[in-house]
Amino acid sequence: MKKFDLIIDKKSSLPVYRQIYECIKDKIDRAELVENQKLPSIRQLSIKLKINNLTILKAYNLLESENYIYKKQGTGAFVKKKEMLLYFTPPKELMESFQYHEAESPSSEYKKYHMFIDFVSGSPSKEILPYDEFKELTKVVFEKNGAEMFGYHDTQGYKRLRCFLSRKLEKQGISVPDKNIQITSGSQQGIDILIRTLVSKRNNKIITGNPTYHGALNNFKKECKVFGVSVEKDGFDMKELENILSTENINFIYTMINYQSPTGICWSNEKKKQLIELAEKYNTYIIEDDCLSEIYFGDKQKSTLKSLDKDNTRVIYIKSFSKVIMPGLRMGYMIVPDEFIDQVVTAKFTSDISSSGFEQRMLFEFLKDDYIADHFKKLRMIYKSRYEFTLDQINKSKYLDLVYPIQGGVHCWVRLPDKINSNIFFVRCRSKGVSILPGTVFFFEQMGHEYFRLSFASVNKEEIKNGIDTMNKVIEEMLYYNQSKENL
Numbered sequence: 136m137k138k139f140d141l142i143i144d145k146k147s148s149l150p151v152y153r154q155i156y157e158c159i160k161d162k163i164d165r166a167e168l169v170e171n172q173k174l175p176s177i178r179q180l181s182i183k184l185k186i187n188n189l190t191i192l193k194a195y196n197l198l199e200s201e202n203y204i205y206k207k208q209g210t211g212a213f214v215k216k217k218e219m220l221l222y223f224t225p226p227k228e229l230m231e232s233f234q235y236h237e238a239e240s241p242s243s244e245y246k247k248y249h250m251f252i253d254f255v256s257g258s259p260s261k262e263i264l265p266y267d268e269f270k271e272l273t274k275v276v277f278e279k280n281g282a283e284m285f286g287y288h289d290t291q292g293y294k295r296l297r298c299f300l301s302r303k304l305e306k307q308g309i310s311v312p313d314k315n316i317q318i319t320s321g322s323q324q325g326i327d328i329l330i331r332t333l334v335s336k337r338n339n340k341i342i343t344g345n346p347t348y349h350g351a352l353n354n355f356k357k358e359c360k361v362f363g364v365s366v367e368k369d370g371f372d373m374k375e376l377e378n379i380l381s382t383e384n385i386n387f388i389y390t391m392i393n394y395q396s397p398t399g400i401c402w403s404n405e406k407k408k409q410l411i412e413l414a415e416k417y418n419t420y421i422i423e424d425d426c427l428s429e430i431y432f433g434d435k436q437k438s439t440l441k442s443l444d445k446d447n448t449r450v451i452y453i454k455s456f457s458k459v460i461m462p463g464l465r466m467g468y469m470i471v472p473d474e475f476i477d478q479v480v481t482a483k484f485t486s487d488i489s490s491s492g493f494e495q496r497m498l499f500e501f502l503k504d505d506y507i508a509d510h511f512k513k514l515r516m517i518y519k520s521r522y523e524f525t526l527d528q529i530n531k532s533k534y535l536d537l538v539y540p541i542q543g544g545v546h547c548w549v550r551l552p553d554k555i556n557s558n559i560f561f562v563r564c565r566s567k568g569v570s571i572l573p574g575t576v577f578f579f580e581q582m583g584h585e586y587f588r589l590s591f592a593s594v595n596k597e598e599i600k601n602g603i604d605t606m607n608k609v610i611e612e613m614l615y616y617n618q619s620k621e622n623l
Contacts, residue, residue, distance in 0.1 A: 376388075
């Protein structure tokens with residue numbers, strides 16, 4: 136067994152079991168204790184520290200409940216694999232739903248015989264994908280490029296695509312050369328690259344909204360200590376944010392400025408400016424994750440945070456096309472400050488060498504010939520209509536309450552009645568063929584039981600009505616059951 140030192144201060148206001156927990160947790164996070172390493176037995180540690188066996192047991196039970204260690208009966212306690220360390224482990228049914236919905240939708244054959252309404256997916260439904268346009272462009276791309284596009288490509292991305300994006304971004308107030316643009320296989324890869332290359336291995340600290348996008352949160356929790364800031368109707372609670380920045384050495388602030396997941400809110404211009412100023416003041420960086428800014432319901436697209444970062448020094452901008460063109464097109468890009476670009480390109484190379492040359496050229500043609508303008512116009516019209524219908528159905532419900540009216544995007548944040556737990560609600564709805572995401576998956580603490588996220592990207596109006604009707608019935612059943620228990 137490797138050397139195992141613990142220092143306990145019995146005069147501290149922090150309970151002894153908690154000191155033991157924090158010390159072992161810190162050793163695991165720093166890789167001083169490694170995967171499958173055996174911990175001292177409860178008896179050994181009790182003798183060494185001269186404290187009660189029950190105190191050690193309490194610390195070990197807490198470590199086990201938070202997935203830092205596992206126990207083998209008759210053998211002892213051992214360190215778990217690092218990728219399994221989560222601050223919150225959702226129930227088994229929830230993880231199965233995650234894997235199922237994030238990977239694929241039920242087949243049309245399944246839907247023919249079973250009701251299945253998907254309020255989880257943020258991807259366009261099949262009938263609104265630009266299939267015909269891509270079919271036409273395939274021939275163009277093959278004729279122009281031939282077999283060349285199936286070889287290895289520049290790790291940073293297809294040069295013509297990067298140059299085109301640079302010119303296009305200038306119209307949005309973002310002035311960056313193509314050398315600062317990295318093509319990625321979707322926004323998730325962009326986040327993964329940042330986590331693996333730019334975050335200090337011994338000082339992994341990041342601020343996110345509380346709640347925030349679950350895909351990013353799951354990545355951050357593997358390598359970082361996460362600090363949550365309350366999300367208000369126009370952005371973060373800025374006093375909370377500055378309080379953390381002033382007391383902690385933060386690596387990054389992660390945010391979705393427009394149509395945030397899960398709440399759907401947009402940041403005000405005032406708070407966007409404050410965020411840039413705070414990043415400057417406390418010498419930290421901001422990750423702006425943008426996947427839906429083109430899906431606005433008003434007359435004008437909202438500005439990005441990146442457009443305020445005139446010197447390209449504070450904001451790392453991540454853009455994905457998966458949810459606005461088609462999910463199978465794993466294309467996105469990052470805008471990276473000069474000081475990080477070499478590290479990012481190297482990390483991209485070690486990840487997958489380069490993104491698909493064929494898909495990069497398809498995206499280039501789709502953008503260059505402005506197919507995307509008509510596609511976005513169509514998406515905005517369809518999604519606005521679906522949102523308005525969803526809002527009408529929620530307003531008719533006795534039980535559901537929209538937390539924030541939204542101005543674009545594909546999802547909204549819904550509050551349940553008191554005493555209805557969204558994890559149980561999720562399981563009951565799923566058993567009746569309706570799938571939602573419970574609020575708890577968007578928080579890094581045990582919070583959000585009264586909320587769920589409802590996406591209308593993949594459902595038509597009939598499915599929206601049937602789905603919300605089913606939710607109302609599930610809530611009635613749960614309220615009746617809860618009342619019956621109270622009366623016993």
